[in-house]
Amino acid sequence: MSGFLNSTIARKFAMALSGLFLVIFLAQHFFINITSVFSAETFNEFSHFMGTNGFVQYVAQPILIFGVVFHFVMGFVLEIKNRNARKISYARYNGSANSSWMSRNMIYSGGFILIFLVIHFIDFWVPEINIKFIEGDMSGLDAAGNYRYYDHVVHSFEPIWRTVLYIVGFVFLALHLIHGFQSSFQSMGFNNKYSKALKGFTTAYAIIIPLGFIFIALYHHLN
Amino acid sequence: MNLTLKIWRQSDAGKKGRIVDYKIDDVSPDMSFLDMLDMLNEQLNNKGEEPVAFDHDCREGICGSCSLQINGEPHGPDRMITTCQLHMRTFKDGDTIYIEPFRAKAFPVIKDLIVDRSSFDRIQHAGGFISVNTSGNTIDANAIPVNKHDADKAFDAATCIGCGACVAACKNASAMLFVSAKVSQFALLPQGKIEATDRVLNMVRQMDEEGFGNCSNTGACEIECPKGISLENIARMNREYMSASLKG
Ligand code: SF4
Ligand code: FES
Numbered sequence: 001m002s003g004f005l006n007s008t009i010a011r012k013f014a015m016a017l018s019g020l021f022l023v024i025f026l027a028q029h030f031f032i033n034i035t036s037v038f039s040a041e042t043f044n045e046f047s048h049f050m051g052t053n054g055f056v057q058y059v060a061q062p063i064l065i066f067g068v069v070f071h072f073v074m075g076f077v078l079e080i081k082n083r084n085a086r087k088i089s090y091a092r093y094n095g096s097a098n099s100s101w102m103s104r105n106m107i108y109s110g111g112f113i114l115i116f117l118v119i120h121f122i123d124f125w126v127p128e129i130n131i132k133f134i135e136g137d138m139s140g141l142d143a144a145g146n147y148r149y150y151d152h153v154v155h156s157f158e159p160i161w162r163t164v165l166y167i168v169g170f171v172f173l174a175l176h177l178i179h180g181f182q183s184s185f186q187s188m189g190f191n192n193k194y195s196k197a198l199k200g201f202t203t204a205y206a207i208i209i210p211l212g213f214i215f216i217a218l219y220h221h222l223n
Numbered sequence: 224m225n226l227t228l229k230i231w232r233q234s235d236a237g238k239k240g241r242i243v244d245y246k247i248d249d250v251s252p253d254m255s256f257l258d259m260l261d262m263l264n265e266q267l268n269n270k271g272e273e274p275v276a277f278d279h280d281c282r283e284g285i286c287g288s289c290s291l292q293i294n295g296e297p298h299g300p301d302r303m304i305t306t307c308q309l310h311m312r313t314f315k316d317g318d319t320i321y322i323e324p325f326r327a328k329a330f331p332v333i334k335d336l337i338v339d340r341s342s343f344d345r346i347q348h349a350g351g352f353i354s355v356n357t358s359g360n361t362i363d364a365n366a367i368p369v370n371k372h373d374a375d376k377a378f379d380a381a382t383c384i385g386c387g388a389c390v391a392a393c394k395n396a397s398a399m400l401f402v403s404a405k406v407s408q409f410a411l412l413p414q415g416k417i418e419a420t421d422r423v424l425n426m427v428r429q430m431d432e433e434g435f436g437n438c439s440n441t442g443a444c445e446i447e448c449p450k451g452i453s454l455e456n457i458a459r460m461n462r463e464y465m466s467a468s469l470k471g
Contacts (some may be wrong), residue, residue: 004468007365007427007428007431007464007468008397008399008427008430008431008435008436008437008438009427009460009464009465010354010464010465010468012437012438012461013461013465078437079438081437082395082396082397082436082437082439083396084328084434084436085327085328085329085395085396085397085434085435085436086326086327086328086395086396086436087328089298089326089328090295090321090323090326091229091231091242091321091323092291092294092295092321093295093396094294094295094296094300094367095295095443097296097300097446098293098296098392098441098442098443098447099442099443099446100395100441100442102444103440103441104394104437104439104441106439130412150225154288171424172255179440181271183440184437186440186454186458186461187438187440187461188461188465189458189459189461189462189465190458191454191455191458191459192455206230
């Protein structure tokens with residue numbers, strides 16, 4: 001397997017697969033989050049289920065974390081090889097004449113998303129894991145005996161700096177997905193008469209989902 | 224027209240190079256880009272200076288030997304042409320033009336603007352062929368039916384002239400478009416099926432060994448390719464490679 005992953009094509013295939021997996025996860029994350037706009041109760045129930053369900057915590061979550069780590073480690077490995085492939089750079093390089101900014105800067109959009117993810121984990125994931133799995137309190141209740149999840153979200157988006165940081169994170173996510181989502185199909189060998197329609201769908205997805213996340217962040221900030 | 228040229232000069236592979244400025248006057252808009260460089264070299268010769276070394280052969284867009292990164296794009300700003308087919312009317316009087324060699328670790332500079340593209344030859348040697356019996360009982364190629372669609376696609380792939388513009392354009396100096404064209408021209412034809420598995424595995428392995436970068440699907444190669452080789456070929460090579468790997 002490690003020998004197989006030495007080849008450029010296999011690496012790109014693995015990059016595409018892990019990316020697609022993360023794209024699907026993103027949709028699931030979005031649909032749970034959006035409930036927070038409509039009903040605090042539904043959001044609390046979903047959150048509690050996700051935080052306490054054995055399958056989610058012990059199977060899905062490790063796979064997800066592996067997917068994220070694999071995607072960015074491989075991203076850096078590929079980037080290093082790419083940089084090595086041209087030792088002396090051009091005095092003049094007109095990249096915008098033949099390719100999109102998004103496609104040429106995946107490492108930067110990806111790098112920013114990684115920083116954002118670390119902050120996001122510290123904001124939401126670490127406190128929950130701490131209460132549930134370190135302190136051992138699986139109830140999901142605050143001192144007053146109510147579910148704490150919704151309040152935690154609302155509270156988190158009170159400061160403007162975090163709201164802005166999340167918005168910037170989602171903008172980079174959109175830029176990353178506009179190229180990455182459709183590109184993953186090409187890496188897996190899918191390029192035919194349906195590709196144009198697929199590109200329309202992936203581009204719409206890459207814009208609408210991050211916009212939705214931005215809406216949620218702003219909604220809680222403004223309320 | 225009068226132009227300023229900023230040309231990469233490097234006396235040989237081992238030496239450090241640099242950009243040198245040249246002024247050139249009275250360039251006719253009808254000249255080809257290479258004619259213009261010939262004119263410059265004549266002037267340099269007359270002054271007793273070393274002329275600029277650059278690759279060229281057919282000067283009609285079929286051999287793939289002319290190269291040059293012109294103002295940051297391989298074969299210059301026009302589409303679907305090689306440098307020898309680029310005309311000076313594309314530029315304006317007073318323009319400054321950067322002229323650099325195709326840059327890639329796998330294309331080391333030999334002198335000035337000439338790079339060594341033998342890495343492409345080694346990739347071809349690794350699998351870009353079919354074995355045909357030529358000892359007298361050769362089967363006429365036309366005796367084997369090929370459907371029109373596949374024949375057209377194979378022919379499109381076969382128009383690659385191996386110029387290396389795809390590598391030069393790619394931000395990763397990836398050779399995927401070239402290799403995929405060479406894989407596709409056989410993958411689509413019955414004659415190419417016999418060695419298909421080994422071909423794609425060996426050619427990709429050689430490509431990686433030569434130190435080309437990975438494909439980021441930016442599509443720069445397809446835009447800059449003088450022969451319009453499509454990204455579809457890269458997708459086809461990815462499929463061929465993955466299924467060949469599964470077969471072992
Ligand atoms: S694919 Fe196009 S750009 Fe690349 S070597 Fe062939 S003809 Fe040149
Ligand atoms: S000199 Fe032959 S293609 Fe330009």
